[in-house]
Amino acid sequence: MADSGDLTSLLLRVEAITKNFGAVQALKGITFDVERGEVVALVGDNGAGKSTLVKIISGVYQPTSGKIILNGREVHFPNPAAAHAAGVETVYQHLALIEELDVADNVYLGRETTKYGVIGRMMGVLDRRQMRRATAAALESLHIKIPAPTMPVRMMSGGQRQAVAIGRAMTWGRQLLILDEPTAALGVEETEQVLAMIERLRDEAGMTFLVISHNMQDVYRIADKIVVLRQGRHAATLRKQETTMEEIVAYITGAK
């Protein structure tokens, strides 16, 4: 859950991040802030650098230069596990869950609890009963409704899957949740459920979100702040109250 140990409201600062892939400069110096308890949307056309940036914040890629400052301290994430340890969780569009595993196994993927003491831990003997109980309780506390923690994800609808993926990230992400196109694969009703869930988690749990989306309606609805990228550069940071959907689109396309 949201950590309120720090008095300042600044949670994450991305400072002058660049990323080169060989000769290609994917990110050319990106700077923006994310404050505690707000939903920040990261928007931009295909190839604007959104995914690269998110992968840097979540420890998949290393920046060529620039800093990531979390809670006032510079952090380095050499791998996803390091980002997880710092309380940064990412829900990837197509890579959120393992379809063949059940809900509890997914929620605890990479963070299994074991039984039989030290020997059990060395052998990695899963304590599934404990993990199922904790999963049911965690999802319940987030008001996420799923049929059963023992249901294979393969048998669930797109909305249920996204709810489980966000629930999983919420269970572990004490600081920041990054959502990659959370509604792209969903129908109208399911999209509404996921958006309502993000708003509820922000308002009730004080959770902070960085959301990548193509869908301007969704962005305009849930975001407090919109960061626009264009061709690897930071094009604009807009407060929702002070902007319009047309202005956002103008920044994305380069008309402005």
Add this chain to the structure above:
Amino acid sequence: MSALPLTRQRAVETVARYGIVLVLVIMVAALTVLSPIIRGEQFFLTSRNLIQVALQAAINAIIATGMTFVITSGGIDLSVGANVALGGVTAALFMRDTGIGPIGGFFVAMAVGGLCGAFNGLLITRLDLPPFIATLGTMGMFRGMALIISDGRPVYGFGREFLQIFARQIDLPLIGAVPTQVVFALVIAVVFWWVLNRTKFGKYTIAIGGSEETTRLAGIPVNRYKMGIYILCGLLTGVAAALLLARLSSGDPTFGTFYELDAIAAAVMGGTSLSGGEGSIGGTIVGALVISLVRNGLNLFNVPSYWQDFVIGAVIVLAVMLDRWRKRQTRRV
């Protein structure tokens, strides 16, 4: 794609899961009935023949248990047959020419198997080769090495003690005389059923087969686990190599030909998905028994042995078709 109602999905899953048991029951019943009709005498349901069936199944079941892990992780190991030959020949040479003794010989076979598995794992994780290509290559390399170190000839004279330990029968209460090799296979099956279903190693094997990238993003050291999976398959193949060496009392560099076919067939017939993410050790053991029965049945009815590989190959194709069908029936989205 149309999704079936959940109850229907569950029904399809159940049939796919336990269908192979039904096949086993039907085959036993059919062979029991047909054997006296065709051969004029009950050749099938005799303890001698059944022990033969179990013995044949045992060695395949041990390899197929390792193969189940590999296939569940989304990989394949085509080198197990060659690995059997290399492990057997190496162990036979060591026992013949040095004083390591029968237990030492057993561990030499296992070590060779484990090293072969580690080599496969390195090619797949470090050099990023597709498992099919990597193990196709090592299949040739391992077989070649078995021929080189044995000069292409069978190795004899490694001591009767080895056979007495690894190819005898033990008397079990209630059941009677059972070959040690069958006991080996059963113990291995139980242990690795537990590993696959109750431990992190098993869970990550399934996760890697489901989506390697998702597993990596969850912070799991995927390559380390993949190495472990191929080494496990190699070690179990080494055990099988030692048992085969004891059963046939010679180390022959041509042994184990097509063993990969039988092991893959046992796994996929038992419900392990060639596309990864799903595996069943229980199914694999039943699959190994069915294959052994197919061979036994064809023998009993004097079908030329050339047909056996044809039938086993056709069974693989059929099992994969059924797996695809099941996935279409049950997968949403």
